[in-house]
Amino acid sequence: MSRSSSLVDWDLAGRTARRLVSPGPETTREEAAAVVEELHRAAATAVAHVEELTGLHPVPGGPVPTVAVVDRPGWVTANTAGMAALLDPLADALTEAQGKSPGPLATAIGSRATGVQAGGVLAFLCSRVLGQYEVFGSGGRLLLVAPNIVETERRLGVDPTDFRLWVCLHEVTHQLQFTAVPWLRGYLEEQVSSFAEATDLTPDVLRERLTDVLRSLTDAVRGGSPDDDAPQGLMALIKDPAQRAALDRVTAVMSLVEGHAEFVMDGVGPDVVPSVRTLRKRFAQRRKGRGPIDRVLRRLLGLEQKMQQYADGRVFVAGVVDLVGMDGFNQVWAGPANLPLKEELTEPARWVERVLGTRPAIPA
Template identity: 80%
Template sequence: MTSSALVDWELAGRTARRLSGQGPETTREEAAAVVRELHEAAAAAVAHVEGLTGLHPVAGGPVPEVAVVDRPGWIDANTAGMAALMDPLVTALAERQDSRPGPLATAIGSRATGVQAGGLLAFLSSRVLGQYEIFGTGGRLLLVAPNIVDAERRLGVDPSDFRLWVCLHEVTHQLQFTAFPWLADHLEAQIAEFVDATDLSPDALRDRLSDLVRGLADAVRGGDDDEAGQGLMALVRDPEQRAVLDRVTAVMSLVEGHAEFVMDGVGPDVVPSVRTLRKRLAQRRKGRGPFDRVLRRLLGLEQKMKQYADGRHFVGGVVDLVGMDGFNRVWSGPETLPLVEELTDPARWVERVHGRPAVA
């Protein structure tokens, strides 16, 4: 049994492409220039990121592909990726069920969830600027050209600066996983452990989803319900799964915070308007209106923003205490990755990993 039994991914993709829109208007020449400049910016970013972090890809490793895509291209990549990621979970759940729904019920259910998944993918496809694909592709960097153009126009920033700045973030992710291949293996192992701890009945899942929906109502009024802010992660309450999610959250906060640190750390010599970009991007991440806030909470994007903030605080704090070389001990292996509680207290990580009190 595969994830297509629960989600009709083909329908999800068609729905998302229909709802996503094409993005800002550009001439053929303008579009070609954007694609060319994004490829150039991604190539230029590599030296800047390596110089600031002191990291380099493993010798002889695969060279990641850089793909400049439109919204449908991003949707196609992510429907395939989500299906592959969900297959182990769905298979594990199916093996534990005493009885399975008939083919008609399966078809109806998968189409319904396919439409819902398509709506969520459409929302994301209009907002994601870039993405480094970790699983299933051998590593590929996606840059979503229409969204980058739309963002730079809305923010009123210098296009060349903004495109390089976005590439610095995504190339940092690329370097993290090409310099330390064990990191992807570690995340895959955490996903496998999460699946092993999964034991949800349909009734329990429905009850938890109802709780989440009630909490989301507060988002329309601009409230700060903690559970709603976690989005779909709020559905997971099993202690073992929560422990796994804590570890995954710590890793993702690290990699996102590291990328944020690099974006700011290159300085105005590389990106002249970096301070303006940071200020205006922070405003963009707050969302646009009530509907936007609801979807952000449903998808857990509010939690994503917290990852950026906590991760950035951790990386900056550790670098302040032990320098970049001392910080790079974090990549030594799973045992040196930060714990969730260390994200907001970098000195605790320094004491644990370096074996001495942290002194600024």
């Protein structure tokens, strides 16, 4: 998986994360098997509900998505591959732009240092992620992290069957977004390329900045806390205005897809998920973090920005649907020009006027 030019030794990152990962909740072999079976069933059930509510359908003849119910080490393995697919081309582009590559010894030492630190970050995340649709890496696969789902439903004290279907509704929405809108993945990849082309950093400098961020995470785990000048998530790596513009485009589209999934998982209603209102209320508390170190890590990892994406995206989707209905909203998937601008996320009427050419009447 790792190459000589890689910013991070991803093989080492994976081994480190798997060594550090905390054990999941206690279950018998029979209970674990039942959870896996129910999650597969819930994912299959969610498809029809998501398609009915959104009006989207996979492109005929496209790849058939698969569902994988994994444990925490399995999630780590999948995500080291996905992160390598995302970041390694950036390292290659930087090396090519500079016309030279760092020496093999410097590369080996640097990539191993960031590999260990990245492993610590993955170990933290792998106990919190409930599921994800793989966009990069192998692509086309829906991951459901069984121990995290079980641990969360127990902690929240909610109905397991309802919660598992509710989680699947969110993740299946992401699956449908990328299978019904095949240009979406390519668009994201183009923004990553634009990001790389806009930078004048050398691979060594980028690795140093990445190391600074990861070192801050390590310090937080040991009980430290960031000061006002500490690196704030991966935003610390972004300096160039053109890079910021590319990042704004990525933020807008990720806010859209996250907000769309949030809208769907609540929009199915109690006929599908009887305790949906209770789930939303208790799950919102979970996202605030459970303790000081957890909140520090969320801040440093940029997860607070992720939470804002959920909020802004849901405001946008709900606002547009209120103004022009689901068919009108679905014009957002017609092509990159129809994607919301970052400033339109909290003002959906501006998107309606720009894309649909009508000035909507704002509900009283």
